[in-house]
Amino acid sequence: MQCFRRPPKRTASQENILREQSCRVAAQNGSRLGLKDDKDLKFLLKGSQLLKVKSSSWRKERFYKLQEDCKTIWQESKKMLRSPESQIFSIEDIRDVRSGHKTEGMEKYAKDVPEYRCFSIVFKDQRKNLDLIASSEDDANHWVRGLGKIIAHSNSMNQKQKLQHWIHTCLRKADKNKDNKMSLKELKNFLKEVNIEVDDYHAKEIFQHCDKSKTEALEDDEIEEFYKILTERKEIDKIFQKYADAEGFMSCQNLVRFLYETQQEEDAVVAAPPLIQRYEPNELAKKRNAMTKDGFLMYLLSEDGNIFNSSHRKVYQDMTQPLSHYFVSSSHNTYLMEDQLTGPSSTEAYIRALTKGCRCVELDCWDGPNSEPIIYHGYTLTSKILFSDVIKAIKNYAFKTSPYPVIISLENHCSLDQQKVMAQHMTTILQDMLLVAPVDGSKSQFPSPEQLKGKILVKGKKLSRQEDPTNGNNNLEAEDVSDEDEAAEIEDESVKTKVQQKGKSDTLKLAKELSDTVVYCKSVHFNGFEDPSHPRAFYEMSSFTESKALKLAQESGNSFIHHNIRHLSRIYPAGWRTDSSNYNPIDLWNVGCQIVALNFQTAGTEMDVYQGRFQDNGFSGYVLKPEFLRDEQTKFNPKSITEGTWGTKKKLLLKIISGQQLPKVNKSKNSIVDPKVTIEIHGVQQDNNKKQTRVIENNGFNPKWEEEFTFDIEIPALALVRFVVEDFDMSTKNDFIGQYTLPFTSLKQGYRHIHLLTKNGDPYSSSTLFVYINIQDCD
16 A cells, blocks of 8 residues: 655744745735735635535535735635646636626526625636625625736736746746745756756756856746746847847837838838837836837737737728628527537527627527527527527627627527517517618618617518518518528437427418518528529528538639629538537638638637638628629639739748747646647638648747748638647647637738637737748739
8 A cells, every 4th residue: 555655744933934925926926917915916815715606506615715826716625536736727717707697607596696796707718607606795896806907917918027927937836845946856847837848967057057156056036047048039139139239229210120121011110119118128228219139029029019910900991881791700509508419508608609709690499488489409409598598698798899780690490479579589688789670771782880880680581571671561460481490400310300200391480570670681592693684682691501502612603702792691510510510611701601600619720710810800700801702793713713803912931930838738747748830821722721840849938940931822812821839749649739810911021929829719828939921922
């Protein structure tokens, strides 16, 4: 039997010293966050008892406390054999802190508790919400305000401050005996903690260089010296030295030269002085209107040094064109959190999609108990949620990320009575937000996103005698309309059996009240592209499964483009995708399809490309299609590109220089990543390409590649560039580390940092790639 040796018990004076050290470290970290002596922060550092709520029968008291790093929260657990890591979660993992009954869990299980004592922590990934009840209103306020401040201040830290905070936290973690000194063994453990493998000889060399006091332990200034060696960026120093004088200053004039010649900034003369004022930490340099090496690094790590064009972070495109002229961020079966057959349905899924910029959400509506319509994936075992709760969630979150219109795509399977309830809920809950009449007399073409700001449109079936939804409503009460049942297309045996048992009809009775909510998005079956002599009404739109749409794109690309100039097209995933996997949206954007609906809950290349497209134009959820996809005379066909006005062909010259603070994939202390970078071009078929760097072994902290690549881009307006970093593994599939995707037209030139995103599309705090970009016109 193995014996475990207990660590020697500390004396009272040792405990006091450790407690004082911990308070001092917490105070330093609070100051770094700009929260010195903040009352809420002090409360969180002290911690408090909170009631954790899981169900109507599970409500238990647990102790929660902000740790001294001011970055992680420790939670008490009564589970046996639970690892210490599982009792901690990071502030960086929090998407939102909501006070009151603002989650499904709180709505269901804590209605008996006053709202002012309740709050919920909503996480960025697929983790369940943490629903909590405080013992008093003051305690709840401390937690909500305190967490809000830490999140806001952490987000506003520059990259250098984030790096400093992270490294000091790792140093503290490596200092096992908490004596504020670092032995050679602790230094080696620290290097593993920050994702770098150093051989014993090199580790000893660094250690001896810093150990000026020859005490076999680094402390104070010696640790700072070690920090400087660790964070040195020689590749940036080399660039800086080209433009700096003998005293180590880059004059404003030389900064203008660098911005104009290397960064291709046209407004370099105007841009240079504000950059010095914004990023230069040295007051003497500021007075001289110059930049030091530190200021130059701060600039390159900032939004101004980002690969993504910062002017595209706000709405810059013409928003006054018809709705059909835009790509629209759209979600499929929005209510699902996981797979299409057995997973949970949740209003939280709508909130997540809307806050990710989604502008078209889907509601599959069925008769529910107590005359209340429900939403779930028909014929499956997915859980059910109330239609009214979804409409409330849409109302509360529709315009938090973007002011431009939201489309509710209704798949209606309800009886007449419950259809009337649906119409009533939308009318009473959404009120003025719901569009119920044409805008400014737009009766021949769609109104623009600008005209529809703050409005919610309904896409659905319309009574046939109300042929023109823009011409008011008649008195017909109800009639049969064709039934569009996407759930019945699922390729699953139990679903097929249930569809057969139901004896599915091709028609459905539609209530006038529900029909009246449809103004500009009337669902119709697609019967082929229109005959120019008998044009279809602009407001008629069709939904296509991905395979049907891809076939049309392949065989009739130019006709599809012309169709999509006047009409909206919605595409949805094939029935066999029961795992909620996604299809590639690119080929459908290339023929002008607007509402290309993906499963937002599923991470992967397709969703990365999707979010890359829609971070353009201020993350508004609307991106103006290129001119050749809007021109009524266009001859463009992505499958057979001929000479035309599709924009100048470009040559992309790209150098992957280095990486910084790549996250550990395997949390084991001895596991260090072996990173490699893949650059992908997604666009028309001729432009699709992929190239990769060599693998750097055992270094996720500051790998250096210095490798150049060239890509020819035929249609720049349709191309996206994706950078993927993976941990190379010879025996199994490479592990994903991070990625970043952006439109080719949003690329900035020169030396740029790429701020990597997680698998779920959230930013890492300080993981970056450093690259050089040059774009040339092709002859």
